[in-house]
Amino acid sequence: MSQVQVIKPGFYTSIQDLGRLQSACYGVPQSGAMDRLSAQKANLLLNNAEDAAVLEITMTGPELLFEAACQIAICGAHFEVVLNDSPLERSKAYTVASGSRLRFGGLKEGFRAYLAVSGGFLTEQVLKSRSQYAGITQKARLEKGDVLPYSASETRKSSTARVNFQDSGLFHSKIEVFKGPEFELLEEPLQQALFSKDFSIAPTSNRMATGFNELLPNTLKGIVTAPVIPGTVQLTPNGNLIALMRDCQVTGGYPRVLQLSEKGISALAQKRPGEEVGFELEGE
Template sequence: MIRVEHPGLYSSIQDQGRSGQQEYGVPVSGVMDAFSASLANTLVGNQQGEAVIEMTLQGPKLRFESPAMVSVVGANFTPVINGHLNHMNRAFNLKEGDLLSFERPTRGIRAYIAIAGGLNVDDVMGSKSMFAGITNQSRLQKNDCISIKNVKRDSITRNAGIKMKDRMTQQILHVYEGPEFELLTDLQKEAIMATNFTISNENNRMAYQLIERIPNKLPELITSMVMPGTVQLTPAGKIIILMRDCQTTGGYPRILQLSEESINLLAQKFSQDTIRFSLKNYM
């Protein structure tokens, strides 16, 4: 059992999301940086899609009321066990009564806590991911108690670790042409690919808005399907990049589509960070 002594700024339980529910208007949700979450699970011997704790900007304080094996991967939220610094990107053991907290990150904004065996929380519509209106709560709260699945004691002896290449400073986002890309003028296409865009203060699990604008006369469209990674261009020239909690339909032209790798990279960006698009072919 894990007891939440402090929830952090925006901590939630997430897995790989609710695939196959979008026709009912249910967002995909799930971990923002699926690459980091999968690695965290691998380090403790879980399936890659097992539910994890996602923390954003400020980590939680978690009291472990039973022994557990844990890993932390993503932005450099250095783990602190009972006041002593520990290491990221490796599996480590916690004893009954241990307090796990985190230093604030200096590179990236999201990291993932995986616990060997996984989290024993409710599955709603095929996923354990928290989302307002679907699950009872959308984030962790003080005094929440999270049950850990039973795991054989002899499996809590793992000593796995990885050496991570720094992904947090990468600025290039690889994109594909969206359904309305060819409606853009050549000047618009050139501007979109040549501009260093700045992330605005409007960034969250639903979408990231960019500060720089692209002159645009394209009208809104009949509502069409969108998905995480869809890049929309508004009539006012604002660029909006949809993320994991995005709506399932939208009416703005879908000019680009981020690769899965680039969605993971963007999930680690914050206000005033800069990005640049790089167009890829589907073949």
């Protein structure tokens, strides 16, 4: 077993896979990659299993030292990335030699990138997932000095490898949604406002939920506590919209007015605080 040493962790870098898909009955959040499409694409470029653990890199990236040779691929947000002295591109497979350093620089587009390694990162599994989450795993994110196990591989993947993957809308301003369970309880003007207004991302947004700065007039009462999942958009009593993300709770008492599609969750995960988005019904 070989290791990656974390020289610098970046702002918020964590191990994520597709999450804990069978633990909601225990009150455990799903977790997993915020932008699932980009994580899966990075794994696909390396012929990994789709649920292989990757690094999720948010806003500023890490500096990593690779103990042994392997292959890597980076997808999602566009960072300036250098392997030793050579710049790397997104959505390509590269061979990393033993002793190499990988450095993430400035962020050009998007908000979260995904670094896959051949065979996936082999950190501890808890409840059938390697995804980091406070209270479930020992740490919620990477820290300086951490070491991440992986299987060394000398097999070369061509940097010209490409995959046909439906991720072209990740950086668009329109977020794909479905009507939520309580949508029809909204008055018609408010239903229309959900799809005609633009909403800006609140600075308090995180892996649990994305908030929006704009308020909507809300005359709905709360609901009996009901199931929620990543992508559920709630309307609070004071008129705030909150889009629940991968680390969200499993139940909630606010009206569920919209539900993001999987593509919609990934697209919203790529938006920075202050960016404006609009909601668009799937298929329309």
